[in-house]
Amino acid sequence: MTRTQELSDNLAEVRARIDAACRAVGRRPDEVTLVAVTKTHPLSDVVALAGLGVRHLAENRDQEASEKAAKASDEGLDVVWHFVGQVQTNKARSVASYAHVVEAVDRPRLVDALSQAAVRAGRELDVLVQVSLDHAEGRGGVPIDSGLRTLLDLASRAESAPALRLAGLMAVAPLGADPSEAFAQLAEARAAVTAEHPAATMLSAGMSADFEQAIAYGSTHVRVGTALLGARIAPVV
Numbered sequence: 001m002t003r004t005q006e007l008s009d010n011l012a013e014v015r016a017r018i019d020a021a022c023r024a025v026g027r028r029p030d031e032v033t034l035v036a037v038t039k040t041h042p043l044s045d046v047v048a049l050a051g052l053g054v055r056h057l058a059e060n061r062d063q064e065a066s067e068k069a070a071k072a073s074d075e076g077l078d079v080v081w082h083f084v085g086q087v088q089t090n091k092a093r094s095v096a097s098y099a100h101v102v103e104a105v106d107r108p109r110l111v112d113a114l115s116q117a118a119v120r121a122g123r124e125l126d127v128l129v130q131v132s133l134d135h136a137e138g139r140g141g142v143p144i145d146s147g148l149r150t151l152l153d154l155a156s157r158a159e160s161a162p163a164l165r166l167a168g169l170m171a172v173a174p175l176g177a178d179p180s181e182a183f184a185q186l187a188e189a190r191a192a193v194t195a196e197h198p199a200a201t202m203l204s205a206g207m208s209a210d211f212e213q214a215i216a217y218g219s220t221h222v223r224v225g226t227a228l229l230g231a232r233i234a235p236v237v
């Protein structure tokens with residue numbers, strides 16, 4: 001079986017899972033966008049997925065992401081790049097030069113750095129504020145254990161920052177805990193944010209193992225790596 005055939009089969013399976021998850025909760029499948037997480041996989045997979053109609057792609061490390069984005073652009077691919085990793089402030093300029101959506105925004109300094117960088121680059125970035133659902137495990141995100149004030153403040157800062165558009169929220173379910181409980185918490189945070197920012201409707205939640213649960217709690221963007229591309233080729237830090 002060729003790699004493209006393998007990706008095509010995996011894609012059909014993932015899309016069927018998304019459809020079933022939507023049907024189970026009375027949502028329309030076109031409310032959920034598949035974001036393919038291509039980290040550690042070669043550019044040829046990016047090209048193949050784009051050829052199969054996957055338009056949204058994600059990476060989590062700046063160097064790999066910038067190289068792939070440049071090559072994809074050389075190949076003339078029309079793809080939307082999501083940056084889903086933690087962004088070090090000193091990488092803001094690079095990330096702002098190729099990403100369309102920056103998903104893991106979790107502190108005021110990063111909002112400011114991305115805004116400055118986007119202005120300089122003459123680009124507009126969609127940003128998602130990352131919510132921490134794992135009770136301070138240090139995987140990034142704004143904690144919401146003691147209320148939503150910090151989250152709402154950061155959302156407002158992103159919304160009013162030049163060249164940034166607050167698109168919504170992003171989260172990663174905690175390891176070894178019930179994802180539904182975490183996604184329910186996330187849905188509450190999202191309701192509070194959209195009450196103040198009605199246009200910030202995007203909710204990036206759900207990965208290979210838990211996107212059905214995320215869809216049940218309103219996810220609009222599922223970030224799928226392993227179920228689509230197979231095991232990652234190199235260890236990911």
Ligand SMILES: *Cc1c(COP(=O)(O)O)cnc(C)c1O
Binds near residue numbers: 060
């Ligand atoms: C790697 C990664 C994913 C994809 O995870 P899978 O379990 O392989 O689907 C999703 N979101 C983020 C932030 C990631 O880093």
